[in-house]
Amino acid sequence: MEANSKKHRFRKGRSATFSIDGFNITIVANEDGESSSRPQASFARSKSQSALWNAITAGMGIKGKEQKALLNDPRSPEEILAEDLPAADEPDATEKTAIRLRCLVKQLERGEASLGDLKKNLEYAASVLESVYIEETRRLVDTEDELSDIQSESVPSEVRDWLASTFTRQMGLMLRRNEEKPRFRSIVHAVQAGIFVERMYRRTSNMVGLSYPASVISVLKNVDKWSFDVFALNEASGDHALKFIFYELLTRYDLISRFKIPISAVVSFVEALEVGYSKHKNPYHNLIHAA
Known part of the structure; x- marks a missing residue:
């Protein structure tokens, strides 16, 4: 009996670590005579969870240093706002617009914003947004021109089968088994219908002007x-x-x-x-x- 009791007796130690729901929990014992105000437990994320954000940004091609560079510019707001404005359709126009607007927000909070700078940068931001919108619309129009030439009969049967199985896979799970398989023609019609709806929306949006x-x-x-x-x-x-x-x-x-x-x-x-x-x-x- 004594041997069995010794076998199941807990071993003394200064700390113990448990892993619960992806968190590592470490409990540290106090020394004799030490104040109880010392925290008795510390929490640390496991390696998989701490690397989650890095994995996401790495998949986007953005590193940690580049993230900070996008959010924080080491220059003063005066230097940033004094910089020449790039063309609204330049690749870095969106990023520079975001930085300029953040500088203006900081100046507004301190009551230092100039009305001229505010007006100039808001007009520039509107031009950048308009340029981005026009570019995206142009891409959709180009896609429409390409799709208008699609003839389902001219596409090989292997390609039609692959498109049908790839782009209608999720929808097929909800269909009854006895229904006919989706065909390439239906995919073309669905894409053209989406473009038609977008085109009508674009026309309505342009009427705002x-x-x-x-x-x-x-x-x-x-x-x-x-x-x-x-x-x-x-x-x-x-x-x-x-x-x-x-x-x-x-x-x-x-x-x-x-x-x-x-x-x-x-x-x-x-x-x-x-x-x-x-x-x-x-x-x-x-x-x-x-x-």
Whole structure:
């Protein structure tokens, strides 16, 4: 009995370490006479969890030092804001915009922000965002042009089977087993439908640059017909037929997105044209004739 009791007796030690739910818990005993205010347990993440964030950023191609460089610029806000602004479509424009806006936030908190710097950098940030949006839209339009030439019959059967099994795998799990296998044609139609929805959204978004009255929208429904009445458009738009016809056609055929034309520049240009056509009040060669 004594041998068995000694066998199951706990061995004394200064510390003990346990692993629970990915955490290493170390309990350290106090020395004789030592104050009990000393913390008796310390927690440390296991190696797998401590490396989680590093693994994620490593997969993105960003190292720890590069992360800090993106968030913190060693220069003073004055030096950063005094730097020349790169073109809005430059690769590093987005990063520099973020750094500049952070500097402005810090200056605003200290009450040191200049109204001129604030206005200039906000306008620049808007230009960068607009450039990014136009670039992404252009890529979608290019994809649409490529997909418009796709003919399912011209694609080998092996490729069609691979596309069907790869891109409809998750959806296939929810389908009944007796249903027909998805075909390549259905994938093409789904992609084209997605592009159509995005295109309609892009067209609606572009209308933010120029507000269309309801009467103008009604007249413009027939803009691509021989029976289109430009005089009705001029009356509905309040003598701005040229502006609305110009903007509508550029938007309808995606020329603004394709050539990355700023919407504000389009509106300013066509308004200047209207002023020029109305300058001498010519009853024939006027903005209605131009429209």
